[in-house]
Amino acid sequence: MGSIRYVEIAEALRAAIMGGEYPVGARLPSESDLAARWAASRGTVRQAVATLAAEGLIGSRQGARRIVLRQERKHSFSELNSFAQWAEGVGHEVSSRFLSRVRRPATVEEAERLAVAPGAEVLAVLRLRRLDGEPVMVERTAYAQWVAAAVEAMAEDCRSVMDGLARDWGVVAQYGEHLIDALPAGSEDARLLGLRRGSPLLRQRHVSANRTGRPIEWSDDRYRAGSVTFSVSNSAVTTPLARRTGEG
Amino acid sequence: MGSIRYVEIAEALRAAIMGGEYPVGARLPSESDLAARWAASRGTVRQAVATLAAEGLIGSRQGARRIVLRQERKHSFSELNSFAQWAEGVGHEVSSRFLSRVRRPATVEEAERLAVAPGAEVLAVLRLRRLDGEPVMVERTAYAQWVAAAVEAMAEDCRSVMDGLARDWGVVAQYGEHLIDALPAGSEDARLLGLRRGSPLLRQRHVSANRTGRPIEWSDDRYRAGSVTFSVSNSAVTTPLARRTGEG
DNA sequence: AAGTGGTCTAGACCACTCA
């Protein structure tokens, strides 16, 4: 937990907002108030409130007190990158099964996204994922060659590849980029999800990279309509100061 | 235009990245290098690189140089909140038409999202939007009562309500929250978009608020599959210092 | 061991908001 000063302050403020001490629309104490109350410098306080602003919890305008915009918590990075972590976070039971794992040359798009030479070997995976027993997502992932052996070593019903990579191989996803659109179910999608061909699917394509920026995987995940909603919050005043997440 | 120091530095770095001076994977100069080169303090340089990190362009780890993660530009806030601004930004011709504008009591969800009393009056708008002449999006928006008159005064083929509100009424959107999912086209959707009922649609529901946090509108926008993709980038090391966007 | 980013301080001035 936060031996880091501004993380402590941010956590306390977040708890106060969640707890209703500062309801939506309320004004937060001024930076100097907070600095005095926490015996910290103003810079440290600014880093704390910047954290909350980045989460979309509070807004600010020059000259006026900061205001509370929302009360709910947001998805964390790992929840957007890991189906299993997201599902467990919202209290669903998740199960998964590898339907195939084959090494083959990368397609043009895979090579581009993984930053490897066209035709370089990747591990192509097809996976069906269930929430509370219901099939909700078909995942087609290309893993970069340097993590292929690790993924091949995993059990067929492994719940979370990214967890396994982190725990057993020290491969941790740090950066992600996501493309979200809709499309009709193809015949394979339809068969696996128990839908009619042409049914609406929500697609999330994403690439994950480790902390050196090296791509790990490029994935095409297709969700049954109605099973998942993505949420994003933004602001014209864009985001604030570097921090570390609670878990790490 | 940056008379603001860290914005200048950020713009120069961004230009250097876009221009290929620092390709993907390259290491940026150290903070002290940049501080010396720009005759700025290290804090100012950190604010500049924090801006780029927030955009997902660069990553960082303690002890190692910052690295370039991507080269493309990202959507700005206004592009996510305004269909017209997004479309013009990517070089498409946009046209719009109000199909109906009626005042009626808010539904339960509208009242909640707009933070008004259940049953309070809102302006309900149905609008069809085209890209290069093709119908691509059906928009159903509830405007809060305090902006209703302004929206009613707009021309039937008004391209951008948010632009009009900002220009003529001083109502500027500052915060946004977005929910993205997929669903099958209803009969009205299908008729307006020229699709079959049940065709896949990408839905973006969003609420916009002004700088005091007061909700302006709650909207349900449905795009024909294949016409639009949303993109999000994220990082386990969450973002840094507050900045202002280039345009304002 | 040297370099680098992460955290923190204690000041300063300015632009803006609000009563």
Add this chain to the structure above:
DNA sequence: GAGTGGTCTAGACCACTTG
């Protein structure tokens, strides 16, 4: 006009990466 957030400086120490 007092209060507040936005910007900036010039230091400091620490944790971590890298050669």
